[in-house]
Amino acid sequence: MTVHKTLILCFCLNWSHFSGIVCFQQQIHLPVNTRQNCPTQDDINSDHVTARRLIEETFYSTCGGDGWKRVVFLNMPDPTETCPSNWTLHTAPVRGCGRSSSGGPSCDSVVYPVRGQAYSSVCGRILAYHKGVALGFFNIWVGQNTTEDAYVSGVSVTHGPPGARQHIWTFAGALNEEDNEFYWQYNCPCSNINVTWPYRLPAFIGNDYFCDTGNHGPRFNTSAFYINDPLWDGKGCGSISTCCHIQSPPWFHKALIAPTSEDVEIRLCNYNNDNSENKIITQIDIYVK
Secondary structure, eight states: OOOSSSSSSEEEEOOOOOOOEEEESBBBBBSOOOOOOOOOGGGIIIIIIHHHHIIIIITTTTTOOOOOOEEEEEEETTTTTTOOOOOEEEEEOEEEEEEOSSSSSEEEEEEOOOOTTOEEEEEEEEEEEEEEEEEEEHHHHHTTSTTOOOOOOOOEEEEEETSSOOOEEEEEOOOOOSSSSTTTSSOOOOOOSSSSSOHHHOOTTOOOOEEEOOOOSOOOOOTTEEEEEEEEESSSOOOTTTTTTTTTOEEEEEEEEEEEEOOOOEEEEEESSSSTTEEEEEEEEEOOO
């Protein structure tokens, strides 16, 4: 039984004209409408329990409760899905959205309206792959150190207009996982646990970030596409990394300082040009309440 890792309600129906599993959205929603053969009684404690656990682990265990409203949804493995106008469609080796700009440091922004919905909590996830180099928080050390700047090699999630952006969450892509001091400034603070990271992240980020890499080798290639390990999925961390355990990726949960009804902005940022550095986003789910 295949179950999407989000909140899905599934019922087994045994009507005269139909027998099968029907899955549909409730509160938080996905374009799901799957039908399968109903499990036998012997399956109840296997497939159904596993499905329920997957649902709880991937959303409720982090976000909890009901009443969430989805304000951002992007599912690029779906061949009918298109990228927002400010991002560029990539079809190989993975299907996803990358930056449209070619220079850096800079960000390509997409604003998602909440349509007046007041909210004080945000929960979500972003999955992506990285191409070439990924420089983590290196941009900060060269002066890109506010919410208005391209402060990360990755994705910045904020609310509020330009000039008054308020940080929600940051998704950083790092160069690799190596237990040495040579490339520390391009790696995650949580990646090289035996190397002292001499700087602190800006206060506006705090601990509200995920940092990950798809490159687990000692070298890097500016033209390589690291498709074996997606970014920010909470899996695949090496022995010298604690990034898969900090803040429980893939889902983040942020309680805002004050309620707001401002739109959610997602910025895809690089330090270099896109030929040598890019993040290809495949999935986004953002909910507010």
